[in-house]
Amino acid sequence: MGVAHFAAENVLAVVCELERAFAIRLKPGLVEELHEPSDETPPRWLSYGRPPSELSLHTDYPDWPSPPRFIVMRCISVGRLPVETIAVDMSPIGMTKQQAKIFMEEPWVIRNSGKPRPIRLLDIDRRTGRSCFRYAENVMRPRFPSHSHGVAALSQVIARQVAWAHVLWPGEYIIIDNWRMLHARRAAAARPLVWHPGKGRVLQRTVLMTEHAYDPTYN
Template sequence: MNLSSEQGSDLSMLGLQRQLRDDAISTALNSHGYFFLKEWQPETSTFELACSIGSVVDLEKIAAAYKLANVQALKPRESDESSPHSYSSVYGLKGFPLHTDYAHWGTPPRFLMLRCQAGDPSVITYLLPSSCIADHAGQIIDRAIVVPRRKHPAQTICPLAVRYRKAGRTGFRWDSLFLRPLNQAAEALADVVQARSNLDQIAITMHDPGDTLIIDNWHMLHGRSEVPHRVLNRHIERIYLSNLRGLK
């Protein structure tokens, strides 16, 4: 393919812009565990944007039995309007406690991206670095064992370590709704999580189309504030990624 000097310059600039973007994302995630950007390409679809920065987790394939979409629409719902075994079915419009997504999986997804389609500044996304928990948990964090709550009596469940290692990296799982403590260390850790939630959590508001939050799901817990009835049109899209360009 032959390119004019002007076309080549445009492509070089585009490549530089993408490199700078990828560097900014990886630097933020390495330093803080999350990356937030206001009104990031609101005209671009969530799936297209995710594919441009990393590898999308194909939930439609690996969790076909659960009929999970690769891009999930998160909309406030009353508890009696929600699907069973979901946060909305338990908490409705109330706040969601801090947790990591798919914590009951052997290896949870590494990253999740939340992207605002319609938001409101009164609804807050809360973040809590697992390092804040580890700094106050001593050795109990490595002894803590949890187990998924049974959805039915015949369900087979396997104990899970709260802190795990995968591909040379350490991860942290936590979900007070779908996981229950299996030993005293996990029960003690629950008290630490609650205490640090009140002291160290970070508040993010997503209210403009394109507002985008990328979270390291192995190192950061997240939750949501209460949703007022006047903002039931809130719409956040969620997608998971196994890796991000430029992040080692």
């Protein structure tokens, strides 16, 4: 499963199913409320300076040494216009061998704070053998931009995908495989049949971490 939406009463069942399917133990981590961009939005956030209906494709916390395994988002309230969450699958099975090679070998750097540190767009967790894709344009860049093929390869993979899309309603949840899916937000492609405008879109985000830290092969 890359992404799914569900009602509040099914949260525990979904988490238990993920633990069974992936043979892992999950524990809740950071919990945050995500509000529409405003003057108070930190400049380092991906949403800084963007309209409420726009956020580029990314994974959450790509700058963490051990990225969250899953992201759970609960809709608290909606905004004036309908906004849909979208997700695109970046598992290696949907890439060409050349694209996967670029993602696994081309050097990138994390540049959020302090000294830039090396990173790869795609890597394999040595403990589990599972692939982990990470990307966010606000904290990652190619180490050698003039010789980079990663951005073009990323655009090519995304262009071939049919994005999953869903307008979240208050009380509804989605869960995203943060090692596999890029997610974003955009103005809804079609207005829901029933729509009650709100004062501002607010989501609660909870990260689910694995018991063992991510162990990349490139270190």
